[in-house]
Amino acid sequence: KKRxxxxxxxxxxxxxxxxxxxxxxxxxxxxxCLDGYLNIAMEQTEEYVDGQLQAKYGDCFIRGNN
Numbered sequence: 001k002k003r004x005x006x007x008x009x010x011x012x013x014x015x016x017x018x019x020x021x022x023x024x025x026x027x028x029x030x031x032x033c034l035d036g037y038l039n040i041a042m043e044q045t046e047e048y049v050d051g052q053l054q055a056k057y058g059d060c061f062i063r064g065n066n
Contacts, residue, residue: 017042027060039063
């Protein structure tokens, strides 16, 4: 059976993920939840710019159109 991208994302809930935005900024953390618009909530999140750690967040919300 072929899996959709949302099926894959649901399979990694609660696991470490990396999300790279169109701007090049990367977020690494634990995937807490997502919705049908691919809005993403992460926990224990770190923000990287040009590969360098810039900030740490407890929780992070990323809009799906990024």
